[in-house]
Amino acid sequence: MDQYVIKGGNPLVGEVEIGGAKNAALAILAAAIMTDDTVLIENLPDVRDINVLLEAMQQIGAQVDRTDRHTVKINGSRIGDYSVDYEYIKRIRASYYLLGALLGKYKKAEVPLPGGCNIGSRPIDQHLKGFRALGADVKIEYGFIVAEAEKLRGSHIYLDVVSVGATINIMMAASMAEGNTVIENAAKEPHVVDVANFLNSMGANIKGAGTDVIRIRGVERLHATEYSIIPDQIEAGTFMFAAAATRGDVTVKNVIPKHLEAATSKLLEIGCEIEELDDAVRVVCSKGLRSTNVKTLPYPGFPTDMQPQITAALALAKGSSIVTESIFENRFKYVDELARMGANIKVEGNTAIIEGVERYTGAQVSSPDLRAGAALVIAGLAADGITVVDDIHFIERGYERFDEKLRSLGAEIEKVEDERALQKFRLRVG
Numbered sequence: 508m509d510q511y512v513i514k515g516g517n518p519l520v521g522e523v524e525i526g527g528a529k530n531a532a533l534a535i536l537a538a539a540i541m542t543d544d545t546v547l548i549e550n551l552p553d554v555r556d557i558n559v560l561l562e563a564m565q566q567i568g569a570q571v572d573r574t575d576r577h578t579v580k581i582n583g584s585r586i587g588d589y590s591v592d593y594e595y596i597k598r599i600r601a602s603y604y605l606l607g608a609l610l611g612k613y614k615k616a617e618v619p620l621p622g623g624c625n626i627g628s629r630p631i632d633q634h635l636k637g638f639r640a641l642g643a644d645v646k647i648e649y650g651f652i653v654a655e656a657e658k659l660r661g662s663h664i665y666l667d668v669v670s671v672g673a674t675i676n677i678m679m680a681a682s683m684a685e686g687n688t689v690i691e692n693a694a695k696e697p698h699v700v701d702v703a704n705f706l707n708s709m710g711a712n713i714k715g716a717g718t719d720v721i722r723i724r725g726v727e728r729l730h731a732t733e734y735s736i737i738p739d740q741i742e743a744g745t746f747m748f749a750a751a752a753t754r755g756d757v758t759v760k761n762v763i764p765k766h767l768e769a770a771t772s773k774l775l776e777i778g779c780e781i782e783e784l785d786d787a788v789r790v791v792c793s794k795g796l797r798s799t800n801v802k803t804l805p806y807p808g809f810p811t812d813m814q815p816q817i818t819a820a821l822a823l824a825k826g827s828s829i830v831t832e833s834i835f836e837n838r839f840k841y842v843d844e845l846a847r848m849g850a851n852i853k854v855e856g857n858t859a860i861i862e863g864v865e866r867y868t869g870a871q872v873s874s875p876d877l878r879a880g881a882a883l884v885i886a887g888l889a890a891d892g893i894t895v896v897d898d899i900h901f902i903e904r905g906y907e908r909f910d911e912k913l914r915s916l917g918a919e920i921e922k923v924e925d926e927r928a929l930q931k932f933r934l935r936v937g
C-alpha cells in the first residue's frame with residue numbers, strides 16, 4: 508500500500524499551480540452525456556475520482572477520448588445502457604450525477620446508491636424529492652435508485668437542506684424537462700455556477716445559479732460545446748493552510764480569489780498576510796499563528812471540505828480555537844491521528860476544541876478520508892521528524908501530484924510503495 512513519508516520542518520516557499528475543481532468536473536463530465544454531440548472539456552484534474560467516473564461512463568456506452576491528462580472529449584450518442592455498475596459507484600460519491608444526466612436525456616436511469624468519503628450519513632432524499640417533483644417515478648430496489656418518467660415536467664422545488672448534489676442533479680434533469688422549474692434554497696457553491704454555465708454553453712436555459720433561487724426553462728436538446736473547468740478552491744485552500752502551518756510563503760496560481768474569501772479571511776485572522784492578484788493569492792505566514800473560531804457552512808461560508816486542513820494549522824496557533832462542523836456529523840475522525848502527533852484537541856459532538864501546541868512530532872498516521880488525509884500531510888510538513896501517512900488512496904481521490912507539488916515548494920515528501928523505499932527515504936534525509 509502506498510504511503511507518503513515526510514520529513515517536516517521546512518517552510519513551504521514558492522508558487523504552485525492549482526488544477527481544475529474535482530467537484531465541478533465530476534458533475535460536468537456526467538452532464539456531457541446529455542447531448543449526442545461531442546463535448547470537449549479542458550482543465551480536468553487528473554485524479555482518481557475523475558478516472559473512475561470516466562470508466563463508469565464508458566461502461567454505459569459513452570465514448571471517452573482523453574486527448575491529454577487534462578483534456579477529454581466525450582460523446583454520449585451511443586449510450587445503450589441506463590444502468591451503471593456498482594463496481595464504479597461504490598468508489599465515488601458523484602456517480603449520483605449520472606442519475607440527473609440520464610434521467611434528463613433518456614427519462615430513465617438506474618444507479619446504485621453512491622459511495623464517497625465516509626464523513627456522515629449523507630442521505631440523497633432531496634435529489635429524489637426533486638426528481639419526483641419533475642414527474643419521475645423513483646424507487647430504491649436491490650441497492651439501486653431506479654428513476655423513470657414518460658415525460659419530465661418543470662416544477663417548483665424547495666430544498667429542505669442546502670445541498671450541492673441535489674441542486675446540481677435537479678438542475679441537470681430539469682434542463683431537459685418540459686416547461687419551467689424553480690429550485691428554491693439552492694446551493695450557491697462555485698461549482699454549482701460552473702455546472703450551470705457548462706449546461707448553458709450546451710444550449711440549456713438556466714438563470715440564477717450562484718443565488719438561492721435557480722430558474723430553468725427546459726429545452727428539447729443540448730448541443731456540442733468546449734468548456735474549461737474552474738480552478739479547485741479546496742486544493743488551493745489546502746496549500747494556503749499548509750503555508751500557514753509551516754510558516755511559509757506560498758502563491759497559489761490559477762485561482763479565482765473571490766472563491767477563496769472564506770480561507771483568506773481566516774488566514775488574516777490567524778496572523779498571515781494575504782496578497783490578492785488577478786488569478787493568484789499569496790499567503791505569507793512568517794510569524795506565530797493566532798487562534799480563531801471556525802464554523803463550516805454552505806458557500807459563501809467556510810467550506811466543510813477545508814475544515815480538517817484549517818484545524819491542522821489551528822492546532823499550532825497560540826491559544827484556544829473552536830471549530831464547529833455543521834454539515835457532516837462524522838468529519839473529525841482525523842483528530843485522533845493528529846493527537847498522535849502531539850495536537851491537543853477535544854471533540855464534543857460537532858465541535859473541536861483546540862488548545863494550540865508549539866509543535867507536532869512525526870508519527871505513523873492513517874488517512875480516514877480525503878481532506879482528513881490532506882490535513883495529516885499538512886501536520887507532517889510542519890512536524891519535527893518523520894511522519895508516515897497511510898491510506899493515501901483517499902488523498903489521491905482529489906489531489907493531483909500532491910507530493911510533487913509540495914516538493915516544488917521545498918517540502919521533503921515522497922510517495923513510497925514498500926518498506927525498502929521507506930528505509931531509503933529515512934537514510935537519505937537522516
Ligand SMILES: CC(=O)N[C@H]1[C@@H](OP(=O)(O)OP(=O)(O)OC[C@H]2O[C@@H](n3ccc(=O)[nH]c3=O)[C@H](O)[C@@H]2O)O[C@H](CO)[C@@H](O)[C@@H]1O
Binds near residue numbers: 694811
Ligand atoms: C462530489 C461532491 O461535490 N461532493 C461535495 C458535495 O457533497 P454532497 O453533494 O454529498 O453534499 P450536500 O451539499 O448534498 O450535503 C450537505 C448537507 O445536506 C445533507 N443532505 C444532502 C442531500 C440530501 O438529499 N439530503 C440531505 O440531508 C447532507 O447530509 C449534508 O448534511 O458537497 C459537500 C458540501 O459542500 C462537499 O463536502 C462534498 O465534497
Ligand SMILES: C=C(OP(=O)(O)O)C(=O)O
Binds near residue numbers: 626
Ligand atoms: C467529501 C468530498 O468528496 P465526496 O463528496 O466525493 O466524498 C470532498 O471532496 O472533500
